Amino acid sequence: MTAAQQPRTSNSAENPWPVRSVSTKVTQWIDRLGSIWVEGQITQINVRPGTRTAFVVLRDPAADMSLTVTCTPELIRDSPVALTEGSRVIMFGKLAFYPGRGTISLRVTEIRAIGIGELLARIERLRALLAAEGLFDPRLKRPIPFLPRTIGLVTGRASAAERDVVSVAQSRWPAVRFVIKNVAVQGPTAVPQLLTAIAELDADADVDVVILARGGGSVEDLLPFSDETLCRAIVAARTPIVSAIGHEPDSPLSDYVADLRAATPTDAAKRVVPDANAEQALVADYRGRAVAALRGWVERELRVIGQIRSRPALAEPTRDLAGRADEIAMLRQAARRDIVRALDLEGTRAAHLRERLTTLGPAATLARGYAVVQRMNGSADPHVLRSVADAPPGAQLRIRVADGAVSAASLGPHR
Incomplete structure (x- = not known):
């Protein structure tokens, strides 16, 4: 290989690689991958009569990506499970780069269909x-x-x-x-x-x-x-x-x-x-149930109010007052009787005391023939004689008896 044919190690705008060098490097890089197992779904099978190569397109079921596959027609025809477009398969082969077309394909030597059990x-x-x-x-x-x-x-x-x-x-x-x-x-x-x-x-x-x-x-x-x-x-x-x-x-x-x-x-x-009709029917049912529930609640509350109103305290609110009024009247009468009895008793006691005071008073004594002799001292209040010394001769005296009083003059002590 001449110097012009050898790939250049450095690369730049002034020193670009020729296409043959790039193709050679791509071939070498792909060759390093070796043989691999690949899973995918067959989307196209092309087996032409009289050819030694069959072409298959293998697609990733989860992404918009596909790979060109080549194999012998016998590998397709002799598969234990018929291979059709849409079949899920596992292939074993090696990637190859074709410099003349600048394409990559997978050259496979074994194809295994994924059965229902495996799926x-x-x-x-x-x-x-x-x-x-x-x-x-x-x-x-x-x-x-x-x-x-x-x-x-x-x-x-x-x-x-x-x-x-x-x-x-x-x-x-x-x-x-x-x-x-x-x-x-x-x-x-x-x-x-x-x-x-x-x-x-x-x-x-x-x-x-x-x-x-x-x-x-x-x-x-x-x-x-x-x-x-x-x-x-x-x-x-x-x-x-x-x-x-x-x-x-x-x-x-x-x-x-x-x-x-x-x-x-x-x-x-x-x-x-x-369902619009079902929802309308449900709304109507809920409305009816709400009305029935409200009506039932009102009726229950009315019954409760009726029961409360029928209680004696509310049915005849003055009944207890009337009973208490009679009781108060009876107590007032009893109190009045007790007061009158107490007043009569005290009146009798006062009459007795008055009689006793009358008996012991000076009027009663005078009525029994006694007299009260008082000495008159001019304008001064008269005072009762308690001793003969209080009535010297000539003293003016007032003698009070039961039916009145008489004036007299003292002649001195009686001997």
Whole structure:
């Protein structure tokens, strides 16, 4: 190899690499990867008669990415399980770079189809992983609005699921509105389209709830709704999401991470949109029950008031007063009798005392023939004579007897 053919070690605008050098380096880098196992979904198979190479497009079910695969036609024809577009497979091979076309392809030597049992086992392992992370926790479930203004519907184009959801919802509440996103609901492009539709509806401020709807199908058909990326997107969404995938026995992982699981698309419409007639009937029933309850309460209170009014204290409020008035009158009469008796007794006692005082008084003594002699001292008050010395001769005397008084003069002591 000449100096001009050897790749240059330094690279700059003044010293660029030629295409052959870049191709050689890419070939060397890819060759270092060695043989690898790759999982994906077949989206295209091209086996031309008389050719020694079959071309296959292998797509990632969860992303819009694909890889060109080459193999011998016998590897496709002799597969134990028929390989068709949509089959989930595991391939073993080595990446190769073709400098002439500038393309990369995976040259495989072994293809293993993923059977139903393996798919179910993988779904079960993913279910256990998501459950361990708490993504099935009921506390994470967002409440479904009672009357959503706008419903986001993610479903297949012109599908029975779309007709069921829209017709049932509008029959229950004619004013309901929909923002419909038609996507692939099975196959290799389903997951990327579902993720895009959910992200767009979640970003729409007018959408109050999102319904994922699809009719029944096989395990392979419903496989996109058990994709890990889709499940995590449902959990991360801010808008409540209802999973209505398949029929009652079907249970993809989207049913577990969604905020509400519906058995069918029709059931989803019934659980998201209230029935206007049923709600009116319920309001009428509540109104009737409220009226009956109020009427019953009023009647009960009236009975209580009637019972209270019928009590003696309120029925005849003056009854006790009248009884007390009679008692007071009797007590007054008794008190009056006692007072009169006491007055009579005291009057009798006073009469006796008066008689005794009369008997002992000077008038009674005078009546028995005694007299009271008083000496008159001019203008001074007269005083009773108590000794003969008090009446010297010539002293003026006043002699009081029972029927009056006479004046006299003292002649001196009688000898």
